[in-house]
Amino acid sequence: MADRSALAEFLRTRRNRLRPSDVGLPDGLNRRAAGLRRQEVAQLAGISVDYYIRMEQARGAKPSRQVLSALARALMLTVDEREYMFRLAGEHPPISGGPNRTVPQSVRILLDTLGSPAYVVDATYEILAWNRCAKPFIGDLDDHPDHERNMVRWMFLQAGDHPQWSDESTRRFARSTVADLRAAYARYPGNPALARLVTELLGTAPRFADMWNSHDVEVRRGHNKSIDHPDLGLLEFECQVLHVSDTDQRIIVYCATPGTRTAAVFRALATESRPSQ
Template identity: 65%
Template sequence: MTGTGMRRDELAAFLRSRRARLRPAEVGLPDGIRRRTPGLRRQEVAQLAGMSVDYYIRLEQGRGPHPSRQVLAALARALLLTRDERAYLFRVAGESPPPSAGPSREVGPGLRHLMDAMTETPAYLVDAAYGVLAWNRLARHFIGDLSAVPAEDRNMLRWTFRNAGDGGHWDDPDVMRFVRTSVADLRAAYGRYPTDPGIQRLVTELLGTSPRFARIWAEHDVEERRPVVKRVPHPELGPLEFECRVLHVPETDQRLIVYVAEPGSPTQAAFRRLAERVPVRQDGR
């Protein structure tokens, strides 16, 4: 460990391991050259990263100078590092990882299968800015059928603050706790993705259209979402009570929101009755 927090030996070992796993064709180089060891040659990595071969060799030998953030970014591109690997590269070099460009809106097949398998539990997936990305067949009875709604309008916070009136639900402590934690979570995302235009537009819009949002935003609370108990007077199912469980998906910074009813409760029975009469393919895909 150096005075700057740089772990030279770990950085050197990490660079060597990432170089060894790459095939020349993956980075646009010909495969025809005879190679005594697998992976790229040091001079090839240096060329791809736009630096001198001597400088790169010294990094791999654990005796190079502290690399700049520009050098680390160039190495991450040259070695085709994943987001997690790039963050690790910066940390072992004694630097804080660069912020991601924006929240992911890609929905993996595993998450879709998981939501579909929750046949008696409403569940939906949102990005870091609370844009709804996918939902299962029971969730549409709580968030509506979004299949005909433009993607940019599928945002929970926009729905929450769109009506500026002082309806009675704003006096409900559970509602206000949910709202406040959602805004605090949005501020956390605002800090993680400072250049994302979608988050910037959403915050600017809500500041201009909702005095209530502006007041909560001005408190500068920062907090990732926690589970809350929700009590909902549903027009079809009657009064419901369930835990709104928020599951963070680390690799995409998304949230899977699940309405969890207590086993044997009237709410669980209501969810089960609803599942029996809802057609299987109404999941918004």
């Protein structure tokens, strides 16, 4: 249900936070306030000044989705702000076309400075970036095409009698991953890459099909993990999931308890990964 008063107040605050130079307009002189003028917002959005003024006064007709999208661009709204504005106007937020695959530079810097294995996945669980500490766990993916970097595909194309499925924590992790993938499937309806992945696994992985058909939905959170690595031995750690704002990407970090053997292994991997001074 629309809340015109809240929408009007929101538009005023977003307009007042912008300077003309932020949107490519000259600052000019004789401005009583730093924000944009109403006519400037209307010009940027391609709507009439009178129509926009009525919106800020909580009057007039309900804005269309096209008008709301134009205002989101004109006011340089973030993804969260755009969704909030649509809901204030009584509309469902627009659906994104597909998972964002562009890893922010700041996230790449963070990966390189972490002293633990870490990597970035998108909403389809394709690994987009990783640090050198993670290579003993996910391999060296530089020479692999994108479709061979998908964690869900790796997991469910293992044979049904593979030893991994005898571990309850692995099965719990798999169920959580499928539930999270189903949530992404709803966020990006009709996305070709996501549809291909789900269709492929439904036809080739009975265990995936069983979990998918349970219709569980959840957003992935951290979990404890124990693995017997062929080169590094038994390792126990928390697999923590950090969400990257405005991207629908996650940083997955292996966090070991200080003072444990696993922490020492991770520390050694980090030391080997750093160039000598």
